[in-house]
Amino acid sequence: MHGPDPSDKHPMKGFSQVCFIKNTMNNPNIIIGDYTYYDDPEDSENFERNVLYHFPFIGDKLIIGKFCAIAKGVQFIMNGANHKLSGFSTFPFYIFGNGWEKSMPKAGDLPYKGDTVIGNDVWIGYQALIMPGVKIGNGAIISSRSVVTSDVPAYAIVGGNPAKVIKQRFSDETIAALQKLAWWDWPVEKITENLHTIMSHNIEAFRD
Known part of the structure; x- marks a missing residue:
């Protein structure tokens, strides 16, 4: 035998809390590697509910590598959460129409941080929050309830709000x-x- 079948949603027989989430993705802008799992006793197949403000017209991607372990409640904030910052008000009047659509920002007016990219063999702890455009290196560990606002080096352990490097693993x-x-x-x-x-x-x- 050569390990579990990567196409099996629930590789631990009789234990649906763990899911190889590549097999549950419907959104083409969420790309997950083989053997990456989400651990959630409530609904491990519905990982996409944790990817927030991910609007197709923006086009940003969430890319997660292979062999990652993602704990319950981990959330990814995508670029659609951003509001225009350069004016006196940050309120998005234009989304409500009825004459307010004339205030629609021009291309480039809204902050855009690019794709969110998680490397391979990354462990993301309970209820960690990953902000738009963050890049997390291979082998990194994200401590529980961390708020990751900037890139994480490979094989670093980070924690806190905002998350800071606690130490290098090696x-x-x-x-x-x-x-x-x-x-x-x-x-x-x-x-x-x-x-x-x-x-x-x-x-x-x-x-x-």
């Missing part, structure tokens, strides 16, 4: 080696054969 040399090895892109058979090394902290054995 040395710079080890992080560079892990980035180069990119085990998440290996064939699943190779991953299965090397699970002990992947879950260890022996970088020399990993290189070998």
